[in-house]
Amino acid sequence: MSSGATTFDENAFTGLLHAGIHGTFMRLPAMPASPDALKDENIDAAVLGFPWDAMCISRTGTNYGPRAIRDASDQFSFYNASYGLDLNDHYKMADCGDVPVVPGSGVTTMDRAEAMVTSILDGGVMPITIGGDHSITIACVRAFAKKYKNPGLVLVDMHFDTAIDLGGEELSHCCPIPRAVDAGFNPKNIAIVGTSGWMNPKSELKYIQDQGITLITQEEVLEMGIKAAADKAAAVANNGTDGFYLTYDIDCIDAAYAPGTGVPSPGGFTSREAIMMIRELSKAGIQGLDLVEVSPSWDHDGITSRLAVRLILEALAGNVMGKSA
Helix, strand or coil, X not given: CCCCCCCCCCCCCCHHHHCCCCCCHHHCCECCCCHHHHHHCCCCEEEEEECCCCCCCCCCCHHHHHHHHHHHHHHCCCEECCCCEEHHHCCCEEEEEECCCCXXXXXXXXXXXXXXXXXXXXXXXXXXXXECCXXXXXXXXXXXXXXXXXEEEEEECCCCCCCCCECCECCCCCCHHHHHHHHCCCHHHEEEEEECCCCCCHHHHHHHHHHCCEEEEHHHHHHHCHHHHHHHHHHHHHCXXXXXXXXXXXXXXXXXXXCCCCCCEXXXXXXXXXXXXXXXHHCCCCCEXXXXXXXXXXXXCCHHHHHHHHHHHHHHHHHHHHHHC
């Protein structure tokens, strides 16, 4: 005869899964991007939304990416039964809300974002920034290079993103890598992974070659395998550096699996390959992450937003796995 008692599991699919402060990533507590507040609560990792798409040259809508990713996160738990891993055992996390963007002003918006990421880093916390078009990385790497004086960087993307400027505009989402170099990243510690297709200009390839940036194309990744490619890229970013920053563009994934983006790409990674790539890269120990170019207005049934959540969780899990290896 049953006693009527039930077993409590905070990761089980009950009403508790969806409880919490409305609109935060994974139902995390909302906190200001304040170093003192983050230190007082012993926060290890903080999510920051950057709802910005004013620098996009293609289909717009990534300004709604942070909202869609947060909404999609309601369908996930911090526990992964396949890995036997509960992220709650390794991180205390918070959601620091969104960058207060100024429509029409890239300079002011980037300054505000850089200040918020700097505050998170000053609190001893790993920033996880969700965009937004790929220009958001510019603010993130500027802040990261102030915290880590000899940083490394890996970009996972279908595109080079190495334009020096776009018609004179240096904050375009085509320009995050040159702006990272401007901020203090040594090109010898930058790897670009997963590029392919018909939207990568000769001038951007020349920048990569002239600067000595490591390029691992989509075709090379498939030939050598995901793990080998991730290990090669991570070794570049970690070679004598004191901080590893990872920027991950959702459009590196085949449009069949990630249609909700500004430049959907046929022939990209499958969702399984993309998940393995971010997990293996993160095993090298990342100190900062952004995930960009989720455009929910072009999505079907939220599949791209849900994949974005999975990728963030896999990055966190990879970080843990790397430390215990």
